[in-house]
Amino acid sequence: MSEDKSLSKRLLGAGHVPTLRKKLARSIYYVPTIVAEAVRDAKHYLTHSGTLNVSPIGQLSARITQTYHNIEKGLSLPAPRPRFGAVHLANLIDYMRTYRELYEDGPELRSARDVLAAYAAFHDSIGVDDYPYKRSIGELVAEIPSSESQMGGLRKVYKRDILAATQGTDENFFLHRHSIRKFTEEDVDLGLIETAIKVAQKAPAVCNRQSGFVHVITDKKLIEAALKLQGGARGFAEGVNKVAVVTTDTRSFSHITERNQGWIDGGLFAMSFLYGLHMNGLGTCCLNWSKTNAQSDAMRKLIGANPWESIIMLVAIGHLQDEFEVPFSIRKDPASISRVIADWSESA
Incomplete structure (x- = not known):
């Protein structure tokens, strides 16, 4: 039988190989590739995400959506705090004005407009007249055309509708x-x-x-x-x-x-x-x-x-065919992949 002179055999040997030798060989083989891929991952993220630049429409639209949703979440709380979200409002107004200068109109802009209108309506409903950025909010709500249907803010949902929609659906x-x-x-x-x-x-x-x-x-x-x-x-x-x-x-x-x-x-x-x-x-x-x-x-x-x-x-x-085979693919016991934390103290 001819001797196997492959690189892997020469580096790793055959049979039971010392762990340190294996780790060294694998490090030499894999680490440079992993580092190179990580660098390319970082380059892709920095190039296309909004980390360095928020002016292109994709990044700007995401920032508008992210920021107006923070206002929506605040409005949906059990007891919204009057005048909440001043920082988010400032950022949202700035993003919206930049968007209008560069791209004029878009669905994210109209959604943000409806959120600002809901924010103003909330303060009117509780008799608060001096909420943050009132003038800018009023200007944007007036200047940006509203859509035929609501695109932002709050909507009422009923438990009975959720239960009706899920009736008959079970784990099967x-x-x-x-x-x-x-x-x-x-x-x-x-x-x-x-x-x-x-x-x-x-x-x-x-x-x-x-x-x-x-x-x-x-x-x-x-x-x-x-x-x-x-x-x-x-x-x-x-x-x-x-x-x-x-x-x-x-x-x-x-x-x-x-x-x-x-x-x-x-x-x-x-x-x-x-x-x-x-x-x-x-x-x-x-x-x-x-x-x-x-x-x-x-x-x-x-x-x-x-x-x-x-x-x-x-x-x-x-x-689907009428009859077919699939891998058995047994699942783990739910108890083996979960734990219940019933009693906790910060000092523990």
Whole structure:
């Protein structure tokens, strides 16, 4: 038998290798790559987020949404404090005026206008006449056209409506979602996917910034190319009817504290999208995007995504067969992945 002279064998040896030797070899091999990828991650975030620049429309729209939502949250409290939110109001007014100078009009601007109107109405209702920035608020509310329907502020929600909407839904809805790799040849109506996207839009998003986006691929050759680049659909790619590429908009975030927020919001958005597809009786298979920056660049180029989009995952979509097999995929005992904190003291 010939001697194996591969680099890995020479570095690591065979059989039981001393731990220190393994760590050293792996450090030499992996650390430079990890550092290089981290640098590119940081460059992507600084280039496209609102950390360094808030003037481009994507970053400015996100700042407006984030700031007016802080006012909305204050108005929705059980007992809003009179004259609250002076700092947020100052920032919002500044962002709105900048937006008007650069882009004139947009949905975020009209939402912010309605929030300012609600803020003024709240103070009028409690007889407070000297709230912060009253004059500027009045000017913006008067100058910015209102929409036919309300776009910001508060709306009343009733418990009976929530209970009626969720009646008949139990854990079985969620427990019967599987990763499916066998589909029929029936074409998936884009209307069903659009409904699922509408469901995904209700996923929690930091300060309501709604960074999620879905690229729906219907072209068979592009589906093949996208799945080949992802690499996890071998053996069933030819049966996939549609592919969705879920992304988040990096422009929606800012500062070092939000550097990972896109992945959190993107994951919530993607999961809600999956449940929307499941609600419509469609089968799905999540295809993770744990790739290098170069591979992300390649996917963005392939599907025509914007450079500020971060790829969360791909989703293979198709109609369910009458009968099929899925991996058993046993789940952990809920007690093993949770704990109850019933008695706590700061000194403990």
